[in-house]
Amino acid sequence: MVRRHALLAAGLPAPYSCREGACSACCCRVVEGEVELSRNEALDGADLVEGYxxxxxxxxxxxxxxxITYEG
Structure with missing residues (x-):
């Protein structure tokens, strides 16, 4: 299933490479709200705890x- 990246669809310059959850080029940190990941082959448990x-x-x-923020 090919999903359209919402940030790119909105015209925002979001970094990406694979769009499959494997490369981590689009890694960012949640600063407000909650999300669920459909797939994750790049981040470990410590990353997730820190909000990445x-x-x-x-x-x-x-x-x-x-x-979200793309700044560490």
């Missing part, structure tokens, strides 16, 4: 707003 996600695989949980 893969933007290409992130689905918003609930109706709350989600904010």
């Amino acid at each position: 996600i893969l933007a290409c695989q992130a689905l918003r949980r609930g109706e709350d707003r989600v904010r």
